[in-house]
Amino acid sequence: MPSIFSRIIRREIPCHEIYRDDRVIAFLDIAPVSKGHAIVVPTEECDFLHQLSDESAAAVGRVLPRVARAILAATGATSYNILQNNGKPAHQAVPHVHFHVIPKHADGSGLGIQWNAGQLSSHEGATLASMIREQVGR
Numbered sequence: 001m002p003s004i005f006s007r008i009i010r011r012e013i014p015c016h017e018i019y020r021d022d023r024v025i026a027f028l029d030i031a032p033v034s035k036g037h038a039i040v041v042p043t044e045e046c047d048f049l050h051q052l053s054d055e056s057a058a059a060v061g062r063v064l065p066r067v068a069r070a071i072l073a074a075t076g077a078t079s080y081n082i083l084q085n086n087g088k089p090a091h092q093a094v095p096h097v098h099f100h101v102i103p104k105h106a107d108g109s110g111l112g113i114q115w116n117a118g119q120l121s122s123h124e125g126a127t128l129a130s131m132i133r134e135q136v137g138r
Contacts (some may be wrong), residue, residue, distance in 0.1 A: 005041045005096040019067055023059035026067045027100075033102050034109035036075035040067055040099040045093045048086045060099065068101050077103035081111040 005014045009025055018038060019026035029037040034069040040063055044056040052060075068080055085092040104110035120128075 001044070003096040005039075005093050005094055006045055009041065009043050010045075017112055018070065019063060021059070021063070023056055024063045026063065029100065033100075033111055034105055036071040036076075036077060036101075036103040038067055038071060038101045040101060042097055044097075046097050048091075049084060049097050050086070050099055064099060064101070071101055071103055075103050075105070077105050077110075079104040079110075081113075083111060100110060 002010075004013065006014045008015045008027065015027035015030075017025065019040075023043055025041060025043060026038050026040045029039050040060060042052060042056040042060050044053060046052050046056075049057075064082065068082070071080065072078065081100070081102045081104065083102060085100070100111075102111045
């Protein structure tokens with residue numbers, strides 16, 4: 001069953017579109033965290049970022065800064081968050097890769113984050129980095 005974002009991409013559901021090309025669409029979030037909160041979505045249908053093709057990932061990477069600049073100019077915000085979640089446990093509500101551009105305004109509106117930082121030992125870091133490097137090229 002197609003996600004709501006797939007239906008928006010196919011223009012089956014209306015949206016407040018702010019950008020569109022063959023690989024990416026951006027539109028205002030209908031439940032915004034702050035004024036100007038937008039969603040940037042690849043037209044390729046994938047649930048998770050790691051499933052996205054290099055071409056679609058590059059297209060999203062090209063569009064995100066454009067959308068962020070436009071939102072800052074239109075809203076007067078000077079700060080923002082880019083949020084991207086993968087999987088329900090990571091708070092992904094729509095099973096289609098998407099990025100939130102969330103302006104942070106002087107009134108305090110915007111994304112609130114609790115960062116539960118831990119510590120990485122030198123040994124653990126070296127071991128984990130080595131394991132990940134082995135997988136990057138695969």
